[in-house]
Amino acid sequence: MRIRRDIPAHHAATHQAAEQRLPRVFLRHQLYVHNVADARTVNVTMDRLCNRGHLLCFPIGDAGFDDMAMMRSTDYAQLLANASAQAAVSMPASSGDNVFCRLEHAVRDGAFTSVQIAAADLHRQLGASDDDAAPASGCSVMLDDQLTKLVAAGFLVTLGPTTYALAAPGLGRLALQLTRGRRELLQWLRRRRYKEAPLRQAEEKRMRFATLLDNRYIVCDLIGSGMVERFHTTSGWFLRLSSKGERAL
Numbered sequence: 230m231r232i233r234r235d236i237p238a239h240h241a242a243t244h245q246a247a248e249q250r251l252p253r254v255f256l257r258h259q260l261y262v263h264n265v266a267d268a269r270t271v272n273v274t275m276d277r278l279c280n281r282g283h284l285l286c287f288p289i290g291d292a293g294f295d296d297m298a299m300m301r302s303t304d305y306a307q308l309l310a311n312a313s314a315q316a317a318v319s320m321p322a323s324s325g326d327n328v329f330c331r332l333e334h335a336v337r338d339g340a341f342t343s344v345q346i347a348a349a350d351l352h353r354q355l356g357a358s359d360d361d362a363a364p365a366s367g368c369s370v371m372l373d374d375q376l377t378k379l380v381a382a383g384f385l386v387t388l389g390p391t392t393y394a395l396a397a398p399g400l401g402r403l404a405l406q407l408t409r410g411r412r413e414l415l416q417w418l419r420r421r422r423y424k425e426a427p428l429r430q431a432e433e434k435r436m437r438f439a440t441l442l443d444n445r446y447i448v449c450d451l452i453g454s455g456m457v458e459r460f461h462t463t464s465g466w467f468l469r470l471s472s473k474g475e476r477a478l
Contacts (some may be wrong), residue, residue, distance in 0.1 A: 285341065346394060411450060418469075454473075456474035457471055
């Protein structure tokens with residue numbers, strides 16, 4: 230399944246700065262747009278890729294989504310490699326091992342195949358290196374400090390006292406942009422006659438509140454989630470506000 234081609238780039242071409250602020254993620258239901266008649270195959274394929282460590286899933290939080298954000302493991306490892314390089318420059322050599330580098334190696338090895346990760350599993354994956362001089366009694370405290378560093382950098386979120394989940398820097402910003410864009414397009418459709426509009430108009434509409442996202446990314450989300458219906462006429466492709474979309478407003 231060609232994920233990069235199936236999902237439109239969420240970064241608008243005229244907003245190059247946004248590429249540094251939003252992670253390259255997609256939602257599972259966005260793939261349904263290209264495989265509407267066989268959503269089960271999409272789910273099976275995505276689950277298999279996640280179980281093999283090729284894809285990573287991130288909880289969106291309380292943004293109101295019914296799916297997880299997903300990212301290719303290689304893309305995520307590159308984010309960690311960049312953070313590792315920055316940490317190597319900013320931190321003195323005596324400050325200890327680079328936790329971003331350790332997490333990168335764990336991701337490349339396919340260590341995380343589920344959304345929820347126990348703190349004990351993270352401790353095991355990020356365990357002290359041979360060069361660490363910390364005594365065994367202080368290893369747990371050191372690892373907890375490293376988890377805190379990953380949370381602060383946006384690579385981890387806390388789900389419970391001893392439970393974590395992977396995250397991506399800027400994911401909260403993307404979720405907010407997608408929430409605003411979703412609502413803006415749904416309200417725009419509701420004001421149209423018969424609550425319908427040409428697909429091209431939706432894709433080219435000037436957005437007021439979701440300025441960091443390409444409209445096609447938002448439209449893909451709305452169609453895949455079932456909030457709008459896509460249908461073809463002699464005049465081309467159209468969108469229609471669905472009952473699910475009505476309830477979301």
